[in-house]
Amino acid sequence: MEFKELDPILHSQLRLAVVSLLISVREAEFTFLKEKTNATAGNLSVQINKLKDAGYLDVTKQFNNNYPQTICKITKKGIEAFEGYVKALQTYMNPNGQS
Amino acid sequence: MSEVKLTENESLKLITEMIGKAKGSYHSNGTSAILWGLVIFFCSIFEFFEMQFNFDIGFNIWWLMFVALVPQFYLMLKSSSKKNFESYEEKTMSFVWWAFAASVVMMMFFNSYYRPSHSESLFLMLFGMPTFITGGMFRFKPMIIGGITCWILFVVSIYTSLKINLLLMALAALSAWLVPGIILHKKCIREAQQ
Numbered sequence: 001m002e003f004k005e006l007d008p009i010l011h012s013q014l015r016l017a018v019v020s021l022l023i024s025v026r027e028a029e030f031t032f033l034k035e036k037t038n039a040t041a042g043n044l045s046v047q048i049n050k051l052k053d054a055g056y057l058d059v060t061k062q063f064n065n066n067y068p069q070t071i072c073k074i075t076k077k078g079i080e081a082f083e084g085y086v087k088a089l090q091t092y093m094n095p096n097g098q099s
Numbered sequence: 100m101s102e103v104k105l106t107e108n109e110s111l112k113l114i115t116e117m118i119g120k121a122k123g124s125y126h127s128n129g130t131s132a133i134l135w136g137l138v139i140f141f142c143s144i145f146e147f148f149e150m151q152f153n154f155d156i157g158f159n160i161w162w163l164m165f166v167a168l169v170p171q172f173y174l175m176l177k178s179s180s181k182k183n184f185e186s187y188e189e190k191t192m193s194f195v196w197w198a199f200a201a202s203v204v205m206m207m208f209f210n211s212y213y214r215p216s217h218s219e220s221l222f223l224m225l226f227g228m229p230t231f232i233t234g235g236m237f238r239f240k241p242m243i244i245g246g247i248t249c250w251i252l253f254v255v256s257i258y259t260s261l262k263i264n265l266l267l268m269a270l271a272a273l274s275a276w277l278v279p280g281i282i283l284h285k286k287c288i289r290e291a292q293q
Contacts, residue, residue: 013105013113020117028184036120092107
């Protein structure tokens with residue numbers, strides 16, 4: 001029986017929520033993530049930056065009709081990390097490897 | 100939601116919840132389906148009346164489809180300014196519908212050049228494809244039924260005259276877009292009120 005180590009970047013409530021949302025959509029604005037996670041703008045912004053620094057997210061800042069817009073997209077590295085995290089979780093949920 | 104560590108069970112629950120929230124975020128309000136349903140219904144019925152009552156307005160009524168692109172672009176701009184995410188399904192669907200639109204335009208040019216008989220049957224076949232795919236992708240039964248109806252009408256149209264085929268086209272527009280569009284629109288209004 002072997003427990004795989006859970007990625008510390010993803011093993012946090014808000015960061016995991018953000019990555020789970022972004023894995024399901026092509027791209028999303030900051031407002032979408034804020035609305036779905038019910039997080040505060042400040043906290044969400046900090047966690048998005050951590051994910052960006054880890055190379056898990058691509059973050060683009062632009063203007064749309066004079067309003068600032070932050071668009072987030074999961075990267076290939078982010079997808080691999082998420083898949084690895086889910087696989088590692090499975091070793092905890094099913095330690096004997098039974099399906 | 101705060102910066103807290105999770106147990107393995109909580110992680111799994113959170114992933115499932117967020118994926119579910121993201122998947123349930125995309126809603127079409129049905130206006131594009133209503134627009135194209137109305138345009139094709141009107142053009143088919145109008146051409147039927149032209150043939151039935153022997154009159155000619157001097158231009159092909161089907162060019163109205165190009166005019167309908169103006170409100171379509173307006174609707175697209177309006178919805179994209181409101182939207183704060185883009186799903187994979189939505190992106191795929193936009194490619195399917197643009198491919199369909201390009202095919203319809205090419206067919207129209209082909210028909211105006213060669214004037215083949217029973218070309219409206221091919222339109223019916225074409226109408227069914229994106230409708231069926233959209234219905235299947237979003238598990239929206241009225242569009243799946245609409246797509247299948249178009250294909251049934253295609254088979255019927257092989258054995259009927261041009262005049263009857265125009266009525267079949269109107270029926271296809273009703274079943275594939277107008278009725279599903281109205282159902283979607285009503286659903287959207289209901290959800291907005293809740």
